[in-house]
Amino acid sequence: MTAYATTRNGFRLLPEYFDRVQQADLAAQVMGALQDAPLFTPSMPRTGKPLSVQMSNFGPLGWVADRSGYRYEARHPVTGTPWPAMPQALLELWEAVSGWPEPPQACLINVYGPQSRLGLHIDADEDAREAPVVSVSLGDRARFRLGGPQRSSPTRSLFLSSGDVVVLGGASRRFFHGVDRIYPGTSTLLSGPFSPGRINLTMRRVHTGGGAGTTRS
DNA sequence: TAGTCGCC
DNA sequence: ACAC
Numbered sequence: 001m002t003a004y005a006t007t008r009n010g011f012r013l014l015p016e017y018f019d020r021v022q023q024a025d026l027a028a029q030v031m032g033a034l035q036d037a038p039l040f041t042p043s044m045p046r047t048g049k050p051l052s053v054q055m056s057n058f059g060p061l062g063w064v065a066d067r068s069g070y071r072y073e074a075r076h077p078v079t080g081t082p083w084p085a086m087p088q089a090l091l092e093l094w095e096a097v098s099g100w101p102e103p104p105q106a107c108l109i110n111v112y113g114p115q116s117r118l119g120l121h122i123d124a125d126e127d128a129r130e131a132p133v134v135s136v137s138l139g140d141r142a143r144f145r146l147g148g149p150q151r152s153s154p155t156r157s158l159f160l161s162s163g164d165v166v167v168l169g170g171a172s173r174r175f176f177h178g179v180d181r182i183y184p185g186t187s188t189l190l191s192g193p194f195s196p197g198r199i200n201l202t203m204r205r206v207h208t209g210g211g212a213g214t215t216r217s
Numbered sequence: 218t219a220g221t222c223g224c225c
Numbered sequence: 226a227c228a229c
Contacts, residue, residue: 042219047229049220065219110219121219151218178219 010132010170011146013158014097017165018136023189026089027138030109030199033058033084037076039111045069052116058107059086061206063125070125072106072206086203093134094203097167100131104203112142112198114184120147120155120176123168123204131205132169138162139190139198141183147176162187 018026039054042065057063061072062083075082086107094104110118123133137160147155149171157180160166168175184196 044218044220044229047218047220049218049229051219053219063219070219117221118219119221123219 007172009172009175010168011172011175012097012167012169013160014165014167015161016163017093017097018163020163020189022089023138023163026087026136026201027189027199029087029089030138030201033109036079036081036084037062038078039109040064040076040078043067051118052113053118054111056109056111057083058090058109058201059083059105059203061106063106063108063204072125090136090201090203093136093165097165098132098134098203099169100205102131102205102209104134105206106204108200108202108204110200110202111194112140112179112182112200114182114196116179116182116197118179120145120151120178122174122176126204126206128205128208129173130208132167132173133202133204135166135168135200135202137164137166137198137200139187139194140196141186142198142200143180143183145178145180146172149174149176151176162189 037056042051048067064073064077142160144160145155145157147153
């Protein structure tokens, strides 16, 4: 069996979890979903400053950000329609690596251009804070930064490549993290408007209980 | 503070 | 480190 590196904080990097064919299939499913749930530009609460990353979602709930704040919504902020279904391959990934008995309720699609960044933050908009966060990298390499429970905690950086899977479990679930930069032209997976660029798929459990996750409280 | 800028 |  393959031994993947696990920190004592519950952070796991699974390099090249998906092979090239699986990556291409995932990318194709993202392209298809974006036809129904087009990318939107999230913005900061209060200031309304746009983020440099564009987003959409799979699943019963989707993460959105605007002047009103960060939250999960069952419908696309622009089209008003429900998010596309979560791809089976992602549900299987969650089942294989999350160790969580219930399925993910949200999968955020983050699309990075060559200039996109994501500042240090903690995923804090979920009730289910004990459930791990599982993410997949597609396309160009990125420098990922992982800190600690406080903004002032020391950080370390690591490279994420296409097909890599990251699990933020245990204590690391509540650690600051972000994306410092994208390295354009370091992958040939994506094409068209997403090349150069990177797509990250991030699955989360939003509410505790609820089994299939389709019930709204 | 899911931001930007600028310096070493 | 800033200013929001």
